[in-house]
Amino acid sequence: MTKPIITFENVTKRFGKLAAVDNVSLTVNEGEFFALLGPSGCGKTTLLRMLAGFETPTEGRILIDGQDISNVPPNKRPVNMVFESYAVFPHMTVADNVAYGLKVDNVPKAEREARVAEALELVQLGGLGGRKPDQLSGGQRQRVALARALVKRPRVLLLDEPLSALDAKLREQMRTELCTLQEKVGITFIMVTHDQDEALALASRCAVMSKGLLQQVATPSDLYEFPNSRFVADFIGQVNLFEGVLAVDEPSHAVIKSPDLPVDIFLDHGVTGPRGGTVWAAIRPEKIELHKKTDDTPPNLGDAPKGTNAVEGVIKHEAYLGGSSTYEVEIAGGRRVKVQRSNLTRWDQEDFKLGETVWLCWHACSPAVLLS
Amino acid sequence: MEQSWKQAKAVFAAALGPPLVWLVLFFLAPMAIVWAYSFGHNVGLTEIAISGTFHNYARAIEPLYLKIFLKSVWVAGLTTGLCLVIGFPVALAITFASDKAKAWLLLLIMLPFWTNLLIRTYALIAVLRTEGYVNQGLEWFWKGGSGLATLIGLQPLGDFQPLELLHNNFAVILGLVYVHLPFMVLPLYSALDRLDKSLLEASLDLGAGHLRTLFKVVVPLAIPGIASGVLITFIPALGAYLTPDLLGGPDSQMIANIIERQFKRANDWPFGAALSFLLMYLTFIAIAIQAVLNRKTPEAKG
Numbered sequence: 001m002t003k004p005i006i007t008f009e010n011v012t013k014r015f016g017k018l019a020a021v022d023n024v025s026l027t028v029n030e031g032e033f034f035a036l037l038g039p040s041g042c043g044k045t046t047l048l049r050m051l052a053g054f055e056t057p058t059e060g061r062i063l064i065d066g067q068d069i070s071n072v073p074p075n076k077r078p079v080n081m082v083f084e085s086y087a088v089f090p091h092m093t094v095a096d097n098v099a100y101g102l103k104v105d106n107v108p109k110a111e112r113e114a115r116v117a118e119a120l121e122l123v124q125l126g127g128l129g130g131r132k133p134d135q136l137s138g139g140q141r142q143r144v145a146l147a148r149a150l151v152k153r154p155r156v157l158l159l160d161e162p163l164s165a166l167d168a169k170l171r172e173q174m175r176t177e178l179c180t181l182q183e184k185v186g187i188t189f190i191m192v193t194h195d196q197d198e199a200l201a202l203a204s205r206c207a208v209m210s211k212g213l214l215q216q217v218a219t220p221s222d223l224y225e226f227p228n229s230r231f232v233a234d235f236i237g238q239v240n241l242f243e244g245v246l247a248v249d250e251p252s253h254a255v256i257k258s259p260d261l262p263v264d265i266f267l268d269h270g271v272t273g274p275r276g277g278t279v280w281a282a283i284r285p286e287k288i289e290l291h292k293k294t295d296d297t298p299p300n301l302g303d304a305p306k307g308t309n310a311v312e313g314v315i316k317h318e319a320y321l322g323g324s325s326t327y328e329v330e331i332a333g334g335r336r337v338k339v340q341r342s343n344l345t346r347w348d349q350e351d352f353k354l355g356e357t358v359w360l361c362w363h364a365c366s367p368a369v370l371l372s
Numbered sequence: 373m374e375q376s377w378k379q380a381k382a383v384f385a386a387a388l389g390p391p392l393v394w395l396v397l398f399f400l401a402p403m404a405i406v407w408a409y410s411f412g413h414n415v416g417l418t419e420i421a422i423s424g425t426f427h428n429y430a431r432a433i434e435p436l437y438l439k440i441f442l443k444s445v446w447v448a449g450l451t452t453g454l455c456l457v458i459g460f461p462v463a464l465a466i467t468f469a470s471d472k473a474k475a476w477l478l479l480l481i482m483l484p485f486w487t488n489l490l491i492r493t494y495a496l497i498a499v500l501r502t503e504g505y506v507n508q509g510l511e512w513f514w515k516g517g518s519g520l521a522t523l524i525g526l527q528p529l530g531d532f533q534p535l536e537l538l539h540n541n542f543a544v545i546l547g548l549v550y551v552h553l554p555f556m557v558l559p560l561y562s563a564l565d566r567l568d569k570s571l572l573e574a575s576l577d578l579g580a581g582h583l584r585t586l587f588k589v590v591v592p593l594a595i596p597g598i599a600s601g602v603l604i605t606f607i608p609a610l611g612a613y614l615t616p617d618l619l620g621g622p623d624s625q626m627i628a629n630i631i632e633r634q635f636k637r638a639n640d641w642p643f644g645a646a647l648s649f650l651l652m653y654l655t656f657i658a659i660a661i662q663a664v665l666n667r668k669t670p671e672a673k674g
Contacts (some may be wrong), residue, residue: 054573074576087574091592100588101578145574152578 003030005188006051006156011060013046020046022212023060028156028205033182033189035203037196039235043212044192048158051190052081064155075104080149081158084165086141088133094120094144095129101152119151122181139170150185159191163198175201196236200224208232224284229372233282238326240288240337241370242281246273255308256281256369260335266308268364273371280370285326285340287366291359292351303364310361313337315354320347327352329360410645420641428646437630441650444627447541447616448609451548455556455605456598458549463560464590467567481557489551493618496547500537500619507534543619544626548609555608556601563597564590596666603662607655627651 006028013021021043028034036044049055050062053074061068069077080101089097095116102112120126123143133141142162149157162178163171179202182189193199199206200220208215208223208231216228227233230241242265244258249271256265256279265281273279291299298310313329316336325347327339337360341352352358410429412422431437466477484492499505511532518529537543567590575585591598613628620626627647634644 052573052577054576074573075579075581079577081574081577083570083574085568085570087568087570089571089574089589100575100580104579104584148574148578 004028005030005065006190007061007063007066008047009061009063011047011050011057011062013043013050013055014058019212021050021057024209024212024214025060026207026214026217028188028190030188031186033179033202033204034191035199035206036190036192036209037199037206037235038194038209038215040194041211042209044194044209045160047209048081048160048190048192051156052079052158053077078155079158080152080154081160082142082145082149082162084161086138086145086165088141088144088148090133092133093129094125094131094133094136097133097144098129098148098151101148105152115151116147119147122150122184123147124177139166139174142166142174146181150181150187154187156188156190159189161193162191164193164195171198178202200236208235210235226368227282227370230280230282230370233280233368233370238285238338238340240283240285242283244279244281246271246275246277246279246369249273249275253364254369256367260333261311262332263311264308265367266304266364267367267369268303271369273369281367282370283362283367285338286324288337288339288360288362290327290329290339290341290352291361293357293359299359299361301361301363309364310359311337313358313360315352315356315358318352318354325352329358331360406645407649409642410649412642414640414642417639428643429650431643432646432650437647440625440627440630441654444610445654447544447548447624447626448606448612450545451552451609452556452602452606454545454549455553456602459553459556459560459601460594460598462553463557463564466557466561467564478561481554484550485554489614492551493547493614496543496550496619497538500543500546502534502536502538504537506537510535538619539621539624541620541624543621544616544624547615547619548612551612551615552605552609555605559601559604560594560597563594563600567593599662599665603658606658610654610658611651 004027006026008024008026011021011024012019024043024047036047038044046055050057053069053072053076057070060070062070064078089100092100098116098119099112102115107115116129117126120129123146125140125143125147128136128140133144136144142165159178163174166174175198178189191199191202200223203220205217205219206223207217210231216223216232218226223232223236227236233239233241242256242258242260244256244261244265246254247257247264248255251270252268254267254269254271254273256267258265258281271279289299289301293312298306298312300306300310304310311331313331315327316330317328319326320343322343324340324342327341328336329339330336339360408422409420411424411426412420413425413427415421432441462481466474466481469477497504501507511534514529514532522528571589571593572585575589576582580588610626611628612626613632616624616626616629617632620629628651631644631647631651634640634647638644
């Protein structure tokens, strides 16, 4: 299962003086659904285009199945791409579009037609082979692009922002379909996206990039729960970051003192960080509980000593999102903390209104400690 | 705010009036007069009697003139074809040039446009004539080669025979291609520049080479541009007057030269008028063909 199929070895790509991709080393394994995630201009698309052969690395090597393909032209590479604009040939029918790559390979007519029909069936476009692209919806055109790439049976399928041009409902549907499709064909998929939800939902592994550098490569849950830097923590989802000092660091527990928080942050595990040095505690909004303030005894979740992991505040802002609500709670010292809470009962039955004084508390395992 | 013209007739009339008057006075009226002339005959030296005769048209399709019509179509067609073959790679190159280079290259294409046609034609004469730059250059090489031959002990090459480059059909075609190339390059460029570059990448990605990509993707999608380039090259080339007049020989006359002669030396305005209108009908046919072709390939426009 973990046979490497693609290896980037110290790959750098410079446009003029600017390094779009800066010394990236990365391995993608056979059968993975791999996502390259990052804000626009982070170099993820350049990385994908180098894989497709439209850009050549300034330094370093790219291997597919152990073969250096850095100097192989795009039309000789065992990878195919689904373009962001789909790039479906407007002057050809759907079937001709899908057959294009097979004609190039001189696949005999009978086999070609069978494979085209099979590919169209795979993306649920059976029966639409005779249509012209301008008679198709955006979602259908994307399926044509998928079928056209998959029919070549590539070693790796490259997807450039595959869902960005679709509307929200269709995007949701295509997410599920892309996953099913990948399981069905068993081909390695590499996707570029700026949408963290998309990457978390689809990918088996993600690489987060920023300014040409690889920030972290991990499974979606590890990226979210154990980010390795403030950039990753902030880029993936929402986060409350508290800058502080590691006051206690034992194998069994640790304590962070933050000037932003009137209480200590207690952790139920050791950090092995720089004692006394600057660290950041990252707490996700949904991992903070809201409690109605009935008296002055702070709530205790049972896994932290009294006087830690609980703080009083006033709700300053609320946003109702249907399934959940987000709150901004101002604590002593003026710092606002983001809290997310599922709307377990109807909105009008909920207790937490603007201006209300509440307790915030979190489990000792919830904060992630970041050293950079 | 959107108003139908019916609700603001006065404004509409005021806006339409001047150009309409202009068109009628200086375009339609003279055209109508010439059209009427084509159905008349000369009476004396200056009078023209419009008698409704078809004699002029009958004369125009006599083999002598028909041959010149056909020759004009052939020369214009060849010019258009050569412009397409030369212009397509040029337009393609400009499309893929960097933004900065693009502006300069387009300027270079446009530059001859802003120079007087007569000056450009005389410049071509200076290049092509027997003692022109081409022959001078060739002679220089010839002499150099001859000198080199004697240097290594071979016989000298003999006297240089200048090439006859001027006053023949070659010179006319060369001149016409030179003059009309911008007409071809600009519409081709605008069609190619609009082309989604990821289509070309998709073709390469699917395993096609550059040639296949060119003929299966670029050319089919550039057809509207090719059609308009062909049309706006062919029409002025068909009516070319100055180029065949100055660069051509006795056998390279085109229809416009014949028309000019009728109005001047031959003083046969009715016949000249008939020839003019036949030329215009040919142009209309070319436009009609393009319109039909355009309607057949609407999807290639996207």
